[in-house]
Amino acid sequence: MTETQTLVGFSKQALEALSHINGEPEWMLARRLEAWHVYNETPLPGDKDELWRRTSLQGLKLDTVVPFVADDPKWTPARLPEEFRGLAKSRQAAGALIMHNGRSATAQLKPEYRDRGVILCDMNTALREHPDLVREHFMTRAVSLAENRYARHVNAQGVTEHQGYSDTIGDLKFASLHGAFWNGGTFLYVPRNVVIEQPINTLTYFDAPEVGIFSHSLIILEQGASVRLIEDLESAANEAQRFGSRAVELILRPNSDLQYFNLQDWAQNVWDFTSQTAILERNTNLVWLAGMLGSAVTKAFLDSRIEGSGANVRMLGFFFGDKEQHFDQHTFQNHIHPNGKSDLLYKGALKDKAYSAFRGLIRINPDAQRSDAYQQNRNLLLSNRAHADSIPELEIEANDVRCTHGATVGPIEEAAVFYLMARGIPRPEAERLFTEGFFDELISKVPLQVVQDRLFHVIRQKIVGL
């Protein structure tokens, strides 16, 4: 078999070919095969599955997916469509990484950080050059296939340990497919006590038709490290469906500080499945923005695990659907250790026939005393054909905790629109102003101006229907 041959569909043979062209060590091939085994043992979730009944997989075509393509040595970032060229090239950035079709990558990092041991590269390179770091952290702690985090747990004595959801496969089907076929993605390692003030940007871009998205972001902060990372995900619109199963793993060692902005802006032919997990050790701080702007269908599982005392996470979600976009998001604030704080705010607007489901779970484990957990999900319906479901869930097993949640779904306020129009503002602009106002509560919590500007820009584009 030549390396340029294009395989279609998922098979053991395709998996081995991928591992081969990546020049992977044996242990990674073994992990891929293990994940492939889990994938084959796990049924495709149907509408009887509690966590999947809001997202039908009927239109999904798995057998036409091209799992990977060979490197395109002629490709350079200069070939990016103009609109995306600026994204990963900010002059103020400490580093930048550009990836194309899951492969060819250019990475830049300021020498002062490289000299201090910071690593920024794509995952395939990381596996070659830093195998020990990858081996320790890759799908071992965060997005792990070892257990189904969403399912009900009953111990050997028949006692229910976690309520969870009965009869669900959770994210196991697509996370295992990701584990088998992952390819490319961001690797960032920040050593002990290294503080990077300027943000690092990455751009992931896909344009080859039917090539699947299997990007894996692995972000590791050692003790006392601090960094901000903006990840932009873009793709060219093709006629054919594009499938994606991507993962994000954020590992925060004690006293580290991460701001992570993941902006999914795929073309609207993408079915985007994603599992993203943050591990927060003692006294860590994480601000985590999940932006859902693009894709035809998004099914996202976003977990924060408080695994050390005094950890603090702010989970922010921004989504704006138009046309027939379908977003289905699960968040999980999992307090395992005491004195943790999790504060979640997910806000979305839906236009045309767009749909959103939000299901947010807070679990306070018995040992997690003095936890603070907040959860708010707010949805703005900009059309009477748009729809949103919002379901908060609490599982509290400790007694000394503070926990609140709230959910709203509502249309644009006509009285407010009339008020704005009575001052001479035309209706489309009045609706834009109202929508920007709706998102302001969220955007004002985003600690980076460039990301704030980006989100306001998205609102304007979506409102006028670009």
Next chain:
Amino acid sequence: MANDLEIHDLHVEVEGKEILRGINLTVNKGEVHAVMGPNGSGKSTLANTLLGHPHYVVTQGDILYKGNSVLELKPDERARAGMFLAFQYPHSVSGVTVANFLRTALNAKRKERMNGDFKPIPIPEFRKLMREKMKLLKLDESFATRYLNEGFSGGEKKRTEILQMAVLEPEIAILDETDSGLDIDGVRIVSQGVNSLQGPNLGILIITHYQRILNYIKPNFVHVLVKGKIAVEGGPELAHKLEEQGYDWVIKQVTE
């Protein structure tokens, strides 16, 4: 020359119920008119209808602005033409600052005036304008960055309405119960604000239940609205008579 605002035999329904039953009223620039009336006489219906609130349906008659009917115009088109309504209950808009809102409104108006070569108002010029007008209404500068009407006291809301009027410089301003919910100091500040805008380029229509605000803003004409019709008209002395004797005598007159 056409009148600036001419209301002609105006009939208005709300949810199928006729509230205004043939109003005739003319307001020109440089004049101050007061429309007074008891509760339920249709005062707020008149105010909202003039700006084209979709809830109020004109079934008969016309509203002419500078000689042209505005019935087919949307609220924003009426506003950009020069009409203004100070709301009785200004709506709050979360996440939108007073400054952002006013700049958007001002630019919408400039865009229409300047046609093709529209340029938004430069930020320093806008800031200066805001500061000047806020001072006039004794509003703290921090108001510019607060969310529109969110958490405002009754007095702050009414002053913000007049601030908008001061910035947008309408030609016909309708003040709907601008004195309601205000204490004496509040009425004085708001009235001083309105008076400072008075002049040959502004016509004012004050809608009020009580005569109190008319001690500060002197009307040239007083119209009394009862059961959807103008029952009595006169000069400023009519307001004093109502203050002393109440509305009963007018209502009686209408019933007979």
